Ligand SMILES: NC(=O)C1=CN([C@@H]2O[C@H](COP(=O)(O)OP(=O)(O)OC[C@H]3O[C@@H](n4cnc5c(N)ncnc54)[C@H](OP(=O)(O)O)[C@@H]3O)[C@@H](O)[C@H]2O)C=CC1
């Protein structure tokens with residue numbers, strides 16, 4: 001695999017790029033193709049989709065067309081997808097097979113349990129832990145068969161991670177959660193560090209809402225960058241992989257220019273001081 005961009009080493013021994021394109025709300029073959037085309041041209045080598053985004057087929061199709069155009073092969077890109085809550089438990093095998101079929105890329109680099117709940121079950125229902133364990137056992141099988149090159153979880157709390165680590169054969173390689181200056185996730189990051197799980201950020205731009213934050217804008221002005229670049233740089237400078245989403249090719253390009261500048265220690269601290277524990281995207285622990 002050519003490695004044109006910085007990456008992190010996963011517990012599986014494979015590497016995951018620090019920069020990936022988020023695809024939630026990227027809809028339609030044409031928009032998906034154009035966003036991925038701009039991303040590959042800008043050096044992105046990772047793409048994050050999910051069964052619930054209903055765009056796995058579009059992402060897979062776009063990549064099959066675009067990889068030759070950019071002189072790349074399958075091994076040059078890192079594809080993440082996720083098991084939806086309706087397939088949690090007894091339907092996990094079907095869900096995993098469906099993602100592989102929709103993407104049609106041979107294998108998936110990283111497959112995550114999207115969130116801890118099961119569709120149709122109340123959050124506190126006793127069947128939830130059983131379903132999570134059943135899903136994980138299926139992910140382990142696909143991992144053993146090489147269909148998934150790494151497996152992990154998303155939106156898990158510290159307790160969910162501990163529950164999984166107590167019972168798994170293969171430990172999770174990645175935890176993907178909301179992370180940005182207003183939500184530092186200190187406890188989760190400490191658990192990930194202790195247990196060798198790679199902590200990955202989503203909604204690094206605060207779904208767009210942090211772009212107008214006064215401190216972020218001030219730092220951006222000082223270093224001649226955009227707010228989006230400052231927010232993303234703040235994360236990757238801590239070795240935390242990011243997944244900015246944009247359906248606008250110019251913004252995709254802008255968000256990809258992260259590795260040719262550095263934030264000073266003082267600016268990193270000013271941005272980190274924005275932490276107030278605020279979830280901007282959603283609260284996945286309250287959703288079945
Ligand atoms: N595991 C999970 O549960 C979750 C995973 N994710 C993943 O993380 C990805 C990113 O998170 P997401 O919540 O989408 O939010 P982001 O924080 O990436 O923000 C995306 C929003 O910011 C806008 N935007 C992007 N770049 C710029 C820019 N340079 N200037 C101005 N506006 C910009 C986009 O609009 P526009 O498209 O119009 O440019 C969009 O509205 C998702 O797409 C998904 O892949 C996200 C949420 C939950």
Ligand SMILES: O=C1CO[C@H](CO)[C@@H](O)[C@@H]1O
Nearest residue numbers: 024050052114115281282
């Ligand atoms: O991954 C996701 C993106 O964010 C959404 C919330 O806004 C989630 O519903 C979804 O699972």
